Amino acid sequence: MTLAKELTGPLAGAGYLREAEFQLRVICRRDGKEVLDRTVTVRAGRSVTLPELLLTGTRCWAAELPSGASAVTVSHPDEQHAAVVTAEAPDLTVTAVNEYRPAALALLKRTTGTGAAAAADREFTVELSCTLTTAPGTAPIVLADRRRYQLRPGTVRPVDDLPDPLPAGARCWLGEPDRNGAAEVTVEHDSAERALLLTTDPASLEVTNRFDTTEPPPPPLPITGSVPGPWAAGSLALLLLGLAARYAARRW
Template identity: 30%
Template structure:
């Protein structure tokens, strides 16, 4: 761009923005020229500035934490990345990238080539059920800057807190157990991959099992192999009776097996009443009475025979 000045003027020229490139004459190293006289004619002096453009790369990193982070293993998250070249003030202007990527916790995504000095930021499209999501360069006001020397990095961290569900067994009029159970939980992301010892287990009367699950999961407790003749009832911490409960921090399910009452067993066959005792008119009393009469009759007969023998003498 031409500019007018007088002959003999000394001028310094520098580049305020290379628009993502590297200038050989930034503000700290300007071009110095002197305007020569034209003796009645305009003269033109030229300040030559060269821009070189290099490329760098951006690492998009996914991190998961929290007590239930293991349940997010292998889960893919969608993250939208934007990059723009800077203006004279270093602020992002025209975008050179605007794209959505899928990233998992164990596989960072490398985005390249990107012009050096590009400003990049990201926004998570789907948090994957996380309670909290934080992006360290989440806006154009706080971008990561692309460099030729090393990869720039944007890290997206999702936090998955855990809740606890407690299953307790009760038995009425029945044996102590053990009794078999299944536990299944789901979130908005689908089934929760519970460990084998947590998805199926056994409990005796009075025993409990505590299982850690993602906070907010909906869990269902089911007793399996229910003994014949008993009634199974469920009582959840939120007042439910179907064994289903939302684990918002902590929750519980009490499972009760009620068996029919067993009548008392008599001590003697055919007996009646408490402890098998016989009534006053039972057959045993008549047997005793008959035996007593027989003994008396025999005694009387013996006495008569003795008297008769005495008379014959």
């Protein structure tokens, strides 16, 4: 029995899919008894031949495990559509075809808060990361690893500078290494665990920075006569001494 993997769609020739690994769960039964149940890894554009010899009357099919593809077509996907070993056709082939289509992703910077106007002309650095998992338990394919972009508030930056377009099925997230004076930074999809799953519909990753206005301290209150200072007490003492001296001179 041979398992074959083919790719189709606009991204079938993308560089990141050349060595991609996929997994098919193969099941075979004969006379109602299971004779084979195995998960097999197959690379794109290649095939794998299983070592088991299958007797006449054996029925086999395969299902592909999640691969991030836009669509998956398997020639014999279930028992109702199984491939059957016969004396005339003892060799079975199950082919799985994956379609990969591009996704449209844009990056957006927003500023809020009372001090947002002061940051309107600033440039902010953000870092984009994207991965694609083509088989459970395998290392994800890295599509972008903290790739840097410069954003200004209110502007939209399409991600259109990668060697190959991002595929639907990829997971992307965004980080901002420098707050650039912001009091708070908010990113909904800021890690691999909280990544955005891309589809064929346009999507965006947003970073929002809050800027608060710093109020200057109020000026000191002027000194008024209602609160006498040390100089006022000293002047009063001198005045009283002068009056006392004049009074004493008149008595003599």
